[in-house]
Amino acid sequence: MSSLYAKPRFSVKALTAAIALSTFTLPAFAEDVEVLHWWTSGGEAKALQILKADLEKQGYGWQDLAIAGGGGDNAKTTLRARVLSGEPPTAVQMLGFSIQEWAEQGTLANLNELAAKNDWDRLVPPDLQRFSKYDGKWVSVPVNIHRTNWIWANKKIFDDLDLAVPTTFDELLAISDIIRKAGYIPLAHGGQAWQEATIFDSVVMSVGGPEFYQKAFVDLDLDALSSPTMVKVFDQMKAVRGLVDDNFSGRDWNIATAMVIRGDAAMQIMGDWAKGEFINAGKLPNKDFLCFEYPGTSGTFIYNSDQFAMFEVEDARKKAQLAMAQSVMDENFQEKFNIVKGSIPANLAVSPTNFDACGQKSMADLKDAVKKGTMFGSIAHGHANQAAIQGAIVDAVTDHFNSSASSETAAKTLVSLVQGAM
């Protein structure tokens, strides 16, 4: 007979044994890494899972500090709070000049011993080392190279409407007209400041070319920044604004990518993390989607590289930190990770063989751009300037994109905001 009061059918001895066994079988990690990042979209999370699994295999646990918000604006705020409270995470996803700024504060670890043992000086492109190293010390580990001057397109819409890949901005406008008349949205866009700035990277390059990009946005030459070319850049931004739907405001970038994947919209101007979303949805390049450079930017490569900045942590956490740093630079890991993430490896030893057509194109284009001197850091993603300047540019761009201000006014605002941030 069974009742609530019936004598239990297990003995204390058996229960103790069961508890001991369950403790034994639970994954028990002697040490953890705590990682702050903003990889929360489907494709991003899948890529990150590869790193988690890699570390778990080596016996290290993963404490996830995921702060949603593409481009990492929210993550930056959390990081500041953690460092101020004296408890920095083990590793933090970080871009470009921010790494240097945190290193300047004396908050980052010295990874030189590991770097020397694993030959990082030879394996990492000099353009990335410039951010990974501070004062001769490796402080951060690059995991990828992303490119921002891409357009991602729905192949079926292009095929059905018999559209050719546009090579000039006028051609982009002409096909957009056809796309709209056929009932689709020409451009999927998410109205967030960093996404507008991501488009701006391409528009600056397309309108002004590499020399202008360098002068105005790397050297911050005020004549270039206030030149008639700058006004033309804002004209083109306004024309791009005309290609988006009415509901773009506040939309996340991956929701915009989903519009292209579903075939509601024909194109998205976005870095190749967008490819991670297509791949995650089971879509293939040249079968389901197309990747091509923003018109007028072919031959150039606008990059941003995600790095894991390693914070100075107490001794008990150092072993796990070094294991993570080593795994991030590992050739096999970088191949697997970047195939899923949409980016290309930061470790030059990785072969292009297993990458898809867009990845292989990116790797070849990068080589070519390095040779020609046309590889440039992304303005939007903190690889062209210090954070304060980057912020000033992003503000000017998004203000103009979301208002009826003239291009002349926008160019003037840009100059005064940049001057104020200098």
Ligand code: GAL
């Ligand atoms: C970028 C980052 C990419 C991607 C994107 C959207 O700043 O470099 O890896 O995650 O944000 O979240």
